Amino acid sequence: MRELYRSELQEIVNDLVVMSDSVQIAVRDATTALLDVNLSVAERVISSDVRIDQVHDHVEYQAFSLMATQGPVAGELRTLVASIQMVAELGRMGDLAAHVAKIARLRYPNRAVPDGLVENFRNMSSIAQDMVGIAGRVLAERDADEAEKLVTEDDQMDKLRSDQFRMMVGNDWPYSVEEAVDVALLGRYYERIADHAVAIGKRTIYIITGEMPEGEDWPTT
Amino acid sequence: MRELYRSELQEIVNDLVVMSDSVQIAVRDATTALLDVNLSVAERVISSDVRIDQVHDHVEYQAFSLMATQGPVAGELRTLVASIQMVAELGRMGDLAAHVAKIARLRYPNRAVPDGLVENFRNMSSIAQDMVGIAGRVLAERDADEAEKLVTEDDQMDKLRSDQFRMMVGNDWPYSVEEAVDVALLGRYYERIADHAVAIGKRTIYIITGEMPEGEDWPTT
Numbered sequence: 001m002r003e004l005y006r007s008e009l010q011e012i013v014n015d016l017v018v019m020s021d022s023v024q025i026a027v028r029d030a031t032t033a034l035l036d037v038n039l040s041v042a043e044r045v046i047s048s049d050v051r052i053d054q055v056h057d058h059v060e061y062q063a064f065s066l067m068a069t070q071g072p073v074a075g076e077l078r079t080l081v082a083s084i085q086m087v088a089e090l091g092r093m094g095d096l097a098a099h100v101a102k103i104a105r106l107r108y109p110n111r112a113v114p115d116g117l118v119e120n121f122r123n124m125s126s127i128a129q130d131m132v133g134i135a136g137r138v139l140a141e142r143d144a145d146e147a148e149k150l151v152t153e154d155d156q157m158d159k160l161r162s163d164q165f166r167m168m169v170g171n172d173w174p175y176s177v178e179e180a181v182d183v184a185l186l187g188r189y190y191e192r193i194a195d196h197a198v199a200i201g202k203r204t205i206y207i208i209t210g211e212m213p214e215g216e217d218w219p220t221t
Numbered sequence: 222m223r224e225l226y227r228s229e230l231q232e233i234v235n236d237l238v239v240m241s242d243s244v245q246i247a248v249r250d251a252t253t254a255l256l257d258v259n260l261s262v263a264e265r266v267i268s269s270d271v272r273i274d275q276v277h278d279h280v281e282y283q284a285f286s287l288m289a290t291q292g293p294v295a296g297e298l299r300t301l302v303a304s305i306q307m308v309a310e311l312g313r314m315g316d317l318a319a320h321v322a323k324i325a326r327l328r329y330p331n332r333a334v335p336d337g338l339v340e341n342f343r344n345m346s347s348i349a350q351d352m353v354g355i356a357g358r359v360l361a362e363r364d365a366d367e368a369e370k371l372v373t374e375d376d377q378m379d380k381l382r383s384d385q386f387r388m389m390v391g392n393d394w395p396y397s398v399e400e401a402v403d404v405a406l407l408g409r410y411y412e413r414i415a416d417h418a419v420a421i422g423k424r425t426i427y428i429i430t431g432e433m434p435e436g437e438d439w440p441t442t
Contacts, residue, residue: 064302071292081285084302085309165402173398178390180398181405188406 005070008062012083013139015059019090020136020200022052024129026097027193031125033104034186035118037111045101052094059087078210082203086139089196089203093132096189096196103182112182114175117164124160124190127153131197138204147201147213154219157194161187195221226291229283233304234360236280240311241357241421243273245350247318248414252346254325255407256339258332266322273315280308299431303424307360310417310424314353317410317417324403333403335396338385345381345411348374352418359425368422368434375440378415382408416442 026045033042063083066072072080103112113121131153138147164187167173168180199221206212247266254263284304287293293301324333334342352374359368385408388394389401420442427433 064298067288067302068295068298074289077285077289081288081302081305084305088306088309168402169399171397176392177394177398177401181386181389181401184402184405185409188409 005066008066009072009076009079012059012062012066013079015055015062016083016086016090017136017140019052019055019059019087019094020132020139022048022055023090023093023097023193024132024136026052026094027100027125027128027132030097030100030104031121033101034113035111035121035125037104037108039105039108042101042105042108046098046105049094049098053091056087056091056094060084063087075207075210079207082207086200086203089199093193093196096193099189100186103186107182112179112186114179114183116167116174117183120160120163121186121190124157124187127157127160128190128193128197131157131194135197135200135204138201142204142208144205144208147205150198150201151217151219154194154198157191161191195219226287229287230293230297230300233280233283233287234300236276236283237304237307237311238357238361240273240276240280240308240315241353241360243269243276244311244314244318244414245353245357247273247315248321248346248349248353251318251321251325252342254322255334256332256342256346258325258329260326260329263322263326263329267319267326270315270319274312277308277312277315281305284308296428296431300428303428307421307424310420314414314417317414320410321407324407328403333400333407335400335404337388337395338404341381341384342407342411345378345408348378348381349411349414349418352378352415356418356421356425359422363425363429365426365429368426371419371422372438372440375415375419378412382412416440 026048029041029048030045032038033045063080067077067080070076106112111118131150134146134149134153137143138150164183168183173180198219202213202218202221247269250262250269251266253259254266284301288298288301291297327333332339352371355367355370355374358364359371385404389404394401419440423434423439423442
């Protein structure tokens with residue numbers, strides 16, 4: 001029985017890692033839909049989010065069941081509680097990728113992102129995908145050092161978002177109001193995906209060390 | 222010992238209710254800062270968010286401690302797990318109110334919201350405050366019927382957000398690009414506060430009945 005329990009606990013962590021892979025693919029594909037103006041890819045991201053939500057519900061249920069039946073102690077309880085919190089972050093990241101795909105679909109056959117910001121969004125997406133990948137590896141390998149990389153990447157994400165705002169203030173925005181609104185919301189979605197990746201990194205450090213990383217190095221999410 | 226445990230469990234729910242009161246005040250004050258262009262109120266909301274985050278950490282810690290020491294069963298475990306999830310929602314709602322206050326501060330002494338949208342944001346804020354209040358009462362009184370009201374209010378919030386978008390598409394937006402960007406993000410923040418209130422309502426129904434409310438009546442959050 002004890003062995004079954006251990007393998008069920010590991011199964012939950014594995015499911016979180018698989019979920020992070022799905023989120024990474026969703027971010028990649030949502031960006032393809034957005035920047036390459038691809039409607040069928042947009043539809044695929046939106047329908048895949050239903051699957052991510054199903055995994056979310058499954059993991060949440062499994063973690064709760066183990067708590068209810070196994071009387072987990074210290075490190076195991078910490079893992080289970082953190083899993084319930086991390087599965088919420090991953091579910092939310094999937095929703096945000098779907099939001100990006102929905103804007104791509106809404107503007108089709110036009111591209112929501114104007115020419116001058118395509119590069120900016122490609123970079124945002126690349127950093128977001130990196131961060132989801134790091135979060136997944138941190139989880140899979142219980143590697144607190146790897147988690148530190150999230151801090152640097154998050155700084156780059158913030159810089160890209162600031163670049164967007166700099167273009168939109170003042171009077172020299174060469175595109176439409178509608179495009180500005182899309183850029184503002186899309187930028188927000190990518191930034192939030194990055195925030196959730198940081199939160200997963202922090203929670204994994206908490207699982208490993210029993211302490212949440214604090215201080216100005218670690219951004220609040 | 223058992224009696225102490227029961228009172229500690231009740232204390233956690235009480236803290237969540239107090240936190241929902243703080244969030245409701247933060248939303249009210251952030252809107253005052255935004256629409257009445259009041260810098261000192263904006264500063265107050267931003268610094269109060271630190272206090273909300275402290276309550277968040279305290280409740281999360283207390284719920285975890287009870288799980289670790291008391292071996293909670295069925296309904297109690299459900300309450301503790303849901304408390305950890307709901308405290309995250311409330312913490313996030315406080316952050317969103319602080320985001321509104323930060324935009325008010327950034328644009329001071331100008332008003333971020335242009336004349337034609339002041340009424341719209343007053344209505345958004347009023348609905349958001351109502352919804353936080355309902356979520357708090359649902360929690361305090363374990364009243365699943367009261368939670369149903371959140372669905373209707375959330376529909377009204379969505380309608381107000383659609384009204385904003387209708388004004389910003391096409392070519393007749395009479396204000397600046399910067400104002401459009403502010404409206405888009407501010408609208409998003411109020412809408413997210415409403416979403417979190419709905420999530421709290423759903424989780425409270427789960428505590429009471431053991432089932433999450435599903436179906437198209439209940440918006441996904």
